[in-house]
Each structure stands twice: as structure tokens, then as C-alpha cells.
Amino acid sequence: MKYFFKLLLCLWAGATFNAYAQAPALKRVDPAFWWAGMKNANLQVLLYGDNIASATISAKYPGLILKKVNKVENPNYLFVDFDIASAKPGKFDIVLAFANGGKTTYSYELKQRSSENKKLMGVTNKDLIYLIMPDRFSNGDTGNDKVAGLRDQSLSRDSLYTRHGGDIKGVINHLDYLKDLGVTAIWMTPEVENDMKNASYHGYAATDFYKIDPRYGTNELYKTYVNECHARGLKVIKDVVPNHCGSEAWFMNDLPFKDWVHQWPKYQQTTYKDQPAMDPYRNDKDWKLQVDGWFVPSMPDLNEGNPYVAAYLTQNYIWWIEYAGLDGFRIDTFPYNDLQFMANWMDAVHKEYPQFSIFGETLVNSVVSQAFYTAGATINQKFDTKLQGVTDVAVKEGIYETLNGHFGWMSGASKLYDVLSQDFIYKDPSKNVIFMDNHDMSRYFSMVGQNFDKYKSGLSILLTTRGIPQVYYGVEVLMKNYSNPDGWVREDFPGGWQGDKQNKFAAEGRTGLENEAHTFFKTLANYRKNSDALQNGKLMQYVPENGIYVYFRYTANQTVMVVVNTNDTPQILETARFTDRVSGFSKAKNVLSGESLNQLDKIKLPATTTLVLELGK
Template sequence: MTRKTILALLLAAYFQVASAQNVRVFPEHWWAGMQTNQLHLILRSNDSLFGQGAVTTGYPGVAVRKVTPFSNGRYLAVEVSLDNSVQPGNVQLVHARNGKKTIVSWPVKARKGIAGKDFARGISGADLIYLLMPDRFANGDPSNDRVAGMWDQSLDRKDYYARHGGDFAGVIRHLDYLQELGATALWMTPVMENDMPDRTEHGYAITDHYRIDARYGGNEGYRRLRDSLQARGMKLVQDAVYNHTGTYHVIVNDLPEKDWLNQWPAYTGTSAREQALFDPYASANDKKRMTDGWFVKEMPDWNQRNPYVANFITQNAIWYVEEFGVDAIRLDTYMYNDLAFANACNAALLREYPSISLFGEVMVQHSPNQAFFTENHIATAFKSNLPAVLDFTALFNGIFPALAQEPGWYTGIVHLYNAMAHDFLYRQPEKNVILLDNHDLPRFFTRMDGNLARQKMAYTWLLTSRGIPQMYYGSEVLMAGDTKPDGLVRLDFPGGWPGDAKNAFTGEGLTADEKSMQDLVKKLGAYRKKSPALQTGKFMQYTPQDGLYIYFRYTEHQTVMCAMNTTKAARKIDIGYLSERTGGFTAARNVVNGREYSLREPIVVPGQEMWVLELK
């Protein structure tokens, strides 16, 4: 072989590899031994004629079943199957066109963890979720505050729409604090790459489904956070967005087919009227507007009826659990998804990870509307398989009016009683996630007009009621803010940045009220960690009397009585009327201040207080 021939072969090999480097595969790798072993790989190249080629492989255990081109010549859909014999390694996908072959490497990896043990463990009433926005919690690594090549280069803490520099390193640094509050699970707003020109602080306009945002620490930083959580026995909740994406997403900017998005002649937003999905009198136009309308202009709506789109999203959902050790998934804007797709995606995740928890964001005002989107006892044509939802109706129609209104036959505390009574609609109401506020809602302290007593009652309810409690960062130190504009409910956590005048992590600079609130959360959080009654116990409530609402959490071995007095006057607990749950006990201990009371004597709860009493 001549030197000229060798050089020609080397050049040919170089150009093949170089060409392969311009090919992106979604999902970018997979694992041997998965239940999900029939995949739609989406291959994208910068070559406009790429779609005219064929794809084959000789890798043992991997078969190419079908290759489908799109009208956009830069894409191919490659259906592959992985049988039980497949071993980890680099699958060589051979793309051939006009006699030219290009090798695309697609790794098949070995599974590292054990689902249900090392990840995908799920969450339950034994957990307390702490929700934070990573950009607004703490800056642990200033070197990634700005990342070259990304659109949004803002870094101005005075501008609540700019980036502020919070990251995974900052979260890791303060996991001790989360545990002091009693938190066992961490939920962050989406951490996938959001390479948009502005408003990237919230994370909901995803531009790359297989990259964690570099400004938080990237894929490796996310793994370090996961490892730090697992080392403490804590869990990781992913915020997943299936309904829409960002306008700067690579696929949105270069669609394989126009029908990958729900297209309209002009921008058309969703009606946000969920009633159209179950209303027996609803029009087809209303249903379409609800599901196919875009959330906002910057967030194009996926057409989940397209099987390639549905598979792209579902495979990505599974990939994230396996890749990053996710234990639970919060499903953003759940009611705007195509419901048939949502059921199929849920089923795929639960088939792969039977112990994982899924709970959807269904921000509605009424209990039947909310229950429709989860497993329920309602006789409707569509039956949801979603195990749980964020319980907004317990907030909107329960705890908020219970504390904001004067008690009456139809007002005040009776609303919370009614909200809990509506649990008959759900198959598993104990899986619902209860909350007081989040990044889309006014801070609860603001809704309570800065009333500390009401804030304390609300948090006492949150940490003792049925369901899985979710706290929003900073509310435990009375952070305030309304949603007009929404940046006011997404301010920086005090102490997360060097030089902050107030530090909630150490207590430096906190007012007496802020410290008192934080101390209450810590005491209740610590108690519920060791209380089987509050974690997984049954729930029994009594009809409110004169503004006094009493409920019990109990197991065979522990009974906890919770008494909320929403009036300004003191109220006496009628122990005799509660004998169904108090019988056999002679004393009660206040779990917050340690005081003990005899059940043979009247127990009086002061006005605007809620007591948590363990019976003895």
C-alpha cells in the first residue's frame, strides 16, 4: 500500500468521524436491561441531505427495525430494539448515503443503581419537600455565574428578572439547613438548559432536553448534588415540563416536521379553562384551545399526538430518572398536556420504576376539577392514571379562607373541613402534595397581611395534615411578596450571597418574628421525622365548632391531636365529644413547647393558635 493510499484512507476516516461529530442522537445514550427497550432514536445532522440515508448496525443485541425520514432533510427517526442479551458498549450506527458511510456512536451503558433503593424511591407522607429556585437560593460557585456562549449574560441581583447566580454548589453547601427544617426531599424548579435571551431564572423554557444548565453546574454538578442528597438519605424531585418547550430549542428552531408543534395561524394562548376537558356540554373548539393553545409566546406547545414527539418526551423522562437518580417527578402544567399522552407517559415511567412518585400541577379552584386529573372515583369517560396532584384546592378553598375569613356557617374554618371531606373523590388522597405557596403564587405571609399568628397556624397545619407537605424557600423566615410582578415571590434567600445583611442560615440579622417562625418549623419538622402518626397515620376530623377545628393523626401506637383555634377568643376542647379518639388516654403533651395537660381537665386553646398534642 502506497503512502498516497494510506493518506487517502486516513483522510477518509477523519472526514467520517468529523461528520459523525455533527450528528446528535436523542436520547444520547441508553442502558442495558431496561424495560423500555424499543426506542425511537432521533438523529439530527447539519447535512441537509442526511435524511436521504439509511442506518444499520451490527452491534449484538441491537436491531434497527425501521428508518423514517422527515421533510426536514437533516433528521432521521431510527427505531431500534435492545434484547436481553445486549451488553454495555458503544453501538456503531452506520449511516450510508450514495456510497458514503458515517459512523455514529451511541453508547449503551450499564445500570449503576437499583431502582427503589438507590433512586426512584418515591416520596410519601414521611417526607417533607423543600422547593427552591436554584438561581435564587445560594451562590456557591461564582465561576459559573456567566457562561460564555449562552444568550442570557445578565447578572444583576437588583433586577428580579435577571439571573442572580445561585447554583447547585450553593444548595449543597446548605443541605444541613434543609435537614434542620425537617426536609427530606429537594424539589428545584427545572434545571435543564434554558438558553433563552432573558427570563431564564425560572427554568421552564427548556432549550436542550439532555443538558443540565451550565450556570447551575451542568450535568456533573447535578450528579454531585444527587450524591450529596443520597449520602444524607434525602431524595431528589425533578420538575419536568412535558407540555411545552422554549422558542430557542434546537428542534423548535429546525422542526423535523411542522406537526411537531401545535400550530396556529397566529399566536393562540391556551384558554386555561380545564372544564372543557370534562364538561359534558363542551365544544370541540374549547377542548382544542385548552390543550393545543400555547402557555405563553416564548413556550411553544408540543403536539403530543405525534408519536415521534410523544416518544421523544417519554424517553427523555425515563432517561432523566436513570441518569440522575431522580426519586419523584413533579409534572408541570399537567392539565394542558394531551391526556392520552399523559397517561401513556405515566404508565411507561411506572412500568420502569414502580416505586417512583408522580404528582401533577393542576392549579384549579374546585375539588372535582382537580380530582379529574388524578386517580379518582368519578364516573367519567377519561380515567387518569396519575397517582397524585399538588393539592391547590386544599390551599385555595381550604387553609386560605379558613384563616382569612371570620368563622361562620359558610365561612372561615369550615372551608378547610370541607376541603378535607372532598377526599372521597380521590383514590389515594394521602399521596397529594399540600402547600401554602410556591413560585407562581403570592407568599402566604403576604396573603395573611403579615399576620404572624396566622402564618404559624398555616405551617402547623401543613406539617400535620394528611398528604405530603411542600415548603417554599424562605417562607419559613416570613419572606413576603405578591405575584404582581411574579419576580417579587422569587427573591433571593437571605444569606445565600456573600455580604447579605440578613442570613437565615445562621440566624444573623433575623427579626424576632422571623426567628420565631423558623424555630416553629424546625421543631415541627424534627417532630414529624420521628412521628409515625404524622408520617403515615390515618386522618380523622371533627366538625368545626365556634371556630375551633380538631383533627387527629393516628396509628395503632401513636395518636396526635391537632387543634386550630381561628377565633380571637380562647376555646375549650370538649374531650368527651372526642372520646372516639381520646378514649384510653389520660394526658397530652404539646410537641412544640413540651407542656403537659391532663385529659381529665379542660384544655383551653388560646385565640389564633394551633396546638399539636401527642396523647398519652
């Protein structure tokens, strides 16, 4: 008999072992951890594993409430809702119990929030943003140039569309260079994993929203990068892409819902038109194509109207702010998003981080179109996007017209004057990001015909007018090229790779003209960094006359006069009509040359030049 009981015991033990052994493993938990003390007490955790929907979920922890377990179309997913309002930092187990007796356990952590993150002040018009494509800026770690297991194993600096090896360590290595240059904020194109087969270097086809691409580094290195920036007084902007993902994203081959991404009977691409969103006469099919069409075949359009997608994206971006201590977001392809989702998302971010800065890429064709997408519902939009600022194409085009245009009605300097005169349409135009080029556009120096006088004149306007100026890497050393194809404007920064024949990071590696450009940029950028008028001042502009455009930036403590001579001949500017701004001042200092002007009645203007003058008594 005792042998019979032993046999039963062995059979029971074996059955128990097999039940536990057969419990499905969790392949993914997003977010992998969170923080106690968030203003929003709701946390939705995505669990992914083979047939886990049959499990009973439990989690016990003081102050933690398991509100709901959401089963969805795909049995490989569960979305678990928690209330963490009363939960303190610590760890607890999420237990999945299966009918066969098997269990799967995930140890979840609620971390302590960083007190430093609550002090984040955001990116403002006091800042100067420097845009970097990390793959093309500097290679600080050759060990991660290729990573086994990733789809794209390319590495050739001779090709426009393969990876070149630049990484986060390379950027860290040049933070002192950027600080010395006068930069105060860095925006890198997306650093998250892009495990795509081709052209994976640009970053805009995310395959894992929670992971830094291993060819750039690790999550921990990214956090180190942010800390190193902050230690130098540099702010960090993260480029985020809520509109779409990469076709090789981890969830694309096993979607939680069919409508996790927008589905069409056959492939439908966005129209790349912004007008349907605001057109009172639109056909709704055009509007749907604008926001629900895919950006390109390799970038599926995320369905932000799905509440689970909305929660996933919202939590992801808050996760990055808290994890890394970010200062701002740049939102890619803003007009193609669900604008109600974006407004809700903006509210959620600012609930946790009231001073956090967000600006959106709009690239639309008019001041009115830009204002449509900005906060305040200032032009009868019927809703408020909550977006603080946009990439100000209208100002960019106004500056180019000032530099390259011809005299006449609303051309030349009058174009920029006209654009700025429409600032009443925004809730706060100072939050717009003004720029001359970026990773998708022909480089600034080429766009002014490599005319060095125009180059200096345009940068002088960019760094002294209203808004948050942004420059593209290499502008300070006259990097050039046109954007057809766009790889030409994404060339490597010379000197960012060991063995480069030229090192433009150092004076001895630059030509005489490049050093002159570098000194010019550095002088003006550092002046701006310490100028009360350029950081905090009001703007007053005067109607351009005879190809000369004059404006002032001023506070109670400082007045800066900017004079733009668009003529290709020297001019004499009589200042009598500017009495209300120059009254009480008897002299000026040329910020860029250091020259002193001992009288202000008449000012000599060199041809094709912008003077930046600090007025004095």
C-alpha cells in the same frame, strides 16, 4: 505506463478521501446513551445532521436488533428504532453510509443500570418537600454566573427578571441546613438549559431537554447533587415540562416535522381554562384551544400526539431518572397536556420504576376539578390519567379560609372541614401535595397579613393533615411579598451570596421573630419526620363548632390531636364529644411548647392558635 497507474491511484485515493471528508457530521444524538436491561426493550434514537436522510444506517452488536429507520419530513433527521431486549452493556457503532462512499460513525453506549435506582421508594406522605428556585437560593460558584455564547448575559440582583447567579453548588452548600430544618425532599424549579433571551432564570422554557443549564452547573454536578441529597436522607424531585419548550429550543429553527409543535394559522394562546377538558357540554374548539394553544408566545406547545414527540419526551424523563437516580417528578401545567399521552407516559415511567412518585400542577378551582385529573377514573371521566396526585389548591384555600375567613356556613374552619370531607372522590388523597404558596403565588406570611399567630397556626395544619406538605424556600424565616409582579416572590434568600449583609441561614443573621419562626418550623418538621401518626396515621375530623376545628391523626402506636382555634380570643374546649378518640388517654404533650397537659376533660386554647398534642396514658 507505470506513471499512468500512479496517476489513477492518486486520483482514486483523492476521490476516496474527498468522499469521506464530505460525509455530513452528526450535530446531535438524543439520547446520547441508554441503558441495557430496561423493561421496555424499544429505544428510538434521534439523529440530526445536514441531509442525513440519504444515508443507509447499520449497527451491529450482539443482541441488538435494528428494527426500523424512520425518515421524516425534514431530511436533516432520522429516527432509528432499536430492540435492545437481549443486548448487554457495552458500546457499538451507529454507521451512516452515504452514496458517495462517505461514512459517519457514532459510538453508542448501553450502560449498566444502577442497582440503587431499582430501590427508589418515591416521595410519599411521610415527606416534607422544600421548593427552591435555584437562581434565587444561593450562589455557590461565581464562575458560572455568566456563560459565553448564551443569549441571556444579564446578571443583576437588583432586577426582578435578570439572572442572580444562584446555582446547584449553592444548593449543595446548604443541604445540611435543610436536613437540620426537617426537610426530607427537595423540589427545584427546572434546571435544564433555558437559552432564552430574557427571563431565562425561571427554567420553564427549555431549550435542551438533556442538558443542565451551564449557569447552574453540569449534568455531572446535578448527579452529584442528587447523590449528596441521598447521602443525607433527602429525596430529589425534578420539575418537568412536557407541555411546552422555549422558542429558542435547539430544534425550533429546524423542526423534524411541521407538527412537532402545534401550528395555527395565527398565534393562538391557551385559554388557561381547565373546564373544557371535563365539560360534558363543551365546544371542541374550546377544548383544542386549552390543550393545543401555546402557553405564551415564547413557549411553543409541543405536539404530544405526534408519536415521535411522545417517544422523545418519554425517553428523556426516563433518562433523567436512570442517570441521576431521582425520586419524583412534579409536572408543570398538567391540564394543558394531551391527557392520553400523559397516561401512557406515566405507565412507561412506572414500568421501569414502580415506586416512582409523580404529582401534577393543576391549579384548578374545585375538588371535583382536581379529582378529574387524578388516577382511578373515579368520577366517570371515561379515561384514567394515571396521575398519582395534584397540587391541592382546594386544601390551600381551605386553610386560608380557616385563618382569614369569617364564621358562617362553610366559611372559617368549616371550609377546610368541607374540603377534606370530599376526599372520597380521589383514589388516594394522601398523594396530593398540600401547600400554602410557591414561586407563582403571594408568599404565605404576606397572605396571613404578617400575623405570626396565624403563620404558626397554618403551618401546624399543613404539617399535620393528610397529604404531602410542600413549603417554599424562606418560609421558615418569614420571607414575604405579593406576586404582582411574580418577581417579588422570587427574591434571593438572604445569606446565599458572599457579601450579603444578612445571613438568614444562621441564627445570628436572623431577627428575634425570624429565629422564633425558624425554631417553630424546625421543631414541628422534625417531629413530623419521626411521628408514626403524622406519617402513616388515619385522619378523623369533627364538625367545627364555635370556630374550633378538631381532628386526629392516629395509628395503633400513636395518636396526635390537632385543635384549631380560629377565634381571636382564648377558648375552653370540652372534649366529651371526642371520646371515641381520646378514650384511654389521660394526658398529652404539646409538641411545640413541650408543655404537659395532665387532664384532657377541658383544654385551654390560646387565641388564633393551633395546638398539636400527642396523647399519652
